Amino acid sequence: MNIAILGGTGKEGAGLAMRWAQAGHSIIIGSRDAERARGKAAEMCAASKTKAITGDGNAAAAALGEIVVVALPATGLGATLPETREGCRGKVVVSTVVPLTFGGPRLFTPPAVGSSAEEVQSLLPEARVVAAFHHIAAHELADTEHPIECDLLLCGQDAKAKETVAELGRSLGLRPIDVGALTNAGPLEGITAVLATINRRYKLKNSGIKITGL
């Protein structure tokens, strides 16, 4: 699969890019700065020992991807996504965005619409948005020799889009679990606040979650 990762120069996006490249997918890293994306892509090819990662501006990357992954900061969605709307039309768009505010009175700070994934859907109304990959620690992704000890929880309106994302997860060795409609994205994004707090409190970098009884 051709996978565009908007915000792919960040830790989480870069970790997914390297894991997917090693699993045989082709990756286009998107950034506001196309040159920066190309430079990062070259570094990531070297680090992952593949030639499968290229870079471009966000709008060009979105147009090139068969699947588009939004790995942007929660506060940057409104500034970046409108220019990618045409490129995302009709496509599976994966939101990994987590609305966390560090250093404020409250860590989990979802937008009024309920979740960052629902904000992505409102900015890309023709996209088939699936919320997923919020819980896989960037540190866990970066250590590419090591299997990832975390379930893949995902939600969205479109069953076929969810199956495509589940397959992307299986290609990384993850167990996908369907958590219903996109209105459940807030609770999924909130779990990242739980894991971030556990990481800080117990001096970890890679806590994750597994569903039991399944």
Add this chain to the structure above:
Amino acid sequence: MNIAILGGTGKEGAGLAMRWAQAGHSIIIGSRDAERARGKAAEMCAASKTKAITGDGNAAAAALGEIVVVALPATGLGATLPETREGCRGKVVVSTVVPLTFGGPRLFTPPAVGSSAEEVQSLLPEARVVAAFHHIAAHELADTEHPIECDLLLCGQDAKAKETVAELGRSLGLRPIDVGALTNAGPLEGITAVLATINRRYKLKNSGIKITGL
């Protein structure tokens, strides 16, 4: 320990009551209707083969408990808690409340204050509120022969209160995990929406969660 459980005639409260009675604690079930609480307590003594469960009205139960567990429906807090305020003064109060709305447009529906636990704190301002026990399925609690396959995630402002609640969890064989301040209660309560959706979608009754990497 003497543990009062407000809303202890509901499934989750009753399951906790029986497990704690078997672990050697004394339980006072609270209900709006003291007679109903006494009847339920007698049934629960028979079912758990203990004599450790009694019943009373909510305010009397709260006054009798060393620890008070709030296992009320999310929509009933404002009607019930004010009469228990004196009984809860200075005590560890555990909120197991989850703000879910079944059959509406959105399953997870926290109050404006951020979480049901924060609503409990606002109604019981002198209590030492800890949010916990949201994820242990009632069905899992009821099957008392069986170890509970789920972690105990808890949060609150008062470290000693959290340690008391952690000990209550250990007495049921659970691993307690400290998830920081009470402002993280929303994300903890939201996990119950995730588990309820998984139960429905995969035809389960007792999905739970475990934190990995810890």
